[in-house]
Amino acid sequence: METLTFATALILGVVEGLTEFLPVSSTGHLIVAGSLLGYTGEQAKLFEIVIQAGAILAVCWEYRQRLADVARNVLREPRATRFVVNLVIAFIPAAVLGLAFDRMIKAHLFAPVPVACAFIAGALVILWAERRQRTRAVPPRIDDVDAMQWHDALKVGIAQAFALIPGTSRSGATIIGGMLFGLSRRAATEFSFFLAIPTLFAATLYSLWKDRALVGDASLPMFGVGFIAAFIAAFACVRWLIRYISRHDFRPFAWYRIAFGLLIIATAGSGLVQWP
Numbered sequence: 001m002e003t004l005t006f007a008t009a010l011i012l013g014v015v016e017g018l019t020e021f022l023p024v025s026s027t028g029h030l031i032v033a034g035s036l037l038g039y040t041g042e043q044a045k046l047f048e049i050v051i052q053a054g055a056i057l058a059v060c061w062e063y064r065q066r067l068a069d070v071a072r073n074v075l076r077e078p079r080a081t082r083f084v085v086n087l088v089i090a091f092i093p094a095a096v097l098g099l100a101f102d103r104m105i106k107a108h109l110f111a112p113v114p115v116a117c118a119f120i121a122g123a124l125v126i127l128w129a130e131r132r133q134r135t136r137a138v139p140p141r142i143d144d145v146d147a148m149q150w151h152d153a154l155k156v157g158i159a160q161a162f163a164l165i166p167g168t169s170r171s172g173a174t175i176i177g178g179m180l181f182g183l184s185r186r187a188a189t190e191f192s193f194f195l196a197i198p199t200l201f202a203a204t205l206y207s208l209w210k211d212r213a214l215v216g217d218a219s220l221p222m223f224g225v226g227f228i229a230a231f232i233a234a235f236a237c238v239r240w241l242i243r244y245i246s247r248h249d250f251r252p253f254a255w256y257r258i259a260f261g262l263l264i265i266a267t268a269g270s271g272l273v274q275w276p
Contacts, residue, residue, distance in 0.1 A: 003039075094164060141183070
């Protein structure tokens with residue numbers, strides 16, 4: 001099915017906004033939700049990428065003062081300059097690999113069962129990282145994003161590249177990767193927010209330019225519905241997540257990923273759901 005309805009656009013927009021910044025994979029959830037709603041195909045893949053921009057605008061709005069300060073002082077203050085340089089460095093690995101393997105990934109991995117396997121594999125990494133975090137006597141090396149150096153940003157950028165596999169979770173890869181490389185939970189989460197801005201805006205613009213013929217006049221308003229729904233849902237989620245990480249770890253998300261992945265595999269194996 002290629003027709004995008006108001007209800008489908010609204011549901012997928014909310015799903016995107018609620019899952020983009022949690023370590024549960026927004027792309028994986030969109031692929032599964034789109035399959036259940038009967039909205040699949042090339043236009044669906046483009047829609048899933050475009051509405052990510054709505055979620056990213058929520059981060060831009062939440063951190064608008066910080067971003068405005070960086071924009072004003074990027075050429076004058078070392079702190080602002082280092083912040084921008086770190087984002088560029090962290091952005092490069094996923095950008096290069098994404099351009100190289102985009103077609104192959106979309107052709108072979110944009111399906112519920114591969115996503116379910118990535119869900120489970122990612123959950124095991126989260127559980128291992130959280131256990132390591134609790135048993136280590138050494139405190140985090142970096143408590144604030146501004147304390148990061150270029151090599152810290154590069155390591156997080158390499159971790160983000162693993163999220164090109166649908167179901168891995170971009171935020172999960174960057175947050176857990178950051179924690180493994182010495183960032184505190186809050187610093188890793190905030191850097192994941194900021195890194196999403198160039199990463200997902202670039203992916204959106206590239207996909208719109210490459211597949212612009214898939215967006216017809218009839219579907220354009222529905223793209224707008226998904227975009228706005230993603231913005232509202234993501235704004236609420238970002239504020240909630242900032243409060244959550246001050247007292248909790250990410251283990252509940254790992255168990256959710258395992259349960260969700262096993263459910264998809266079980267329904268596929270039993271024939272209860274005919275996943276594409």
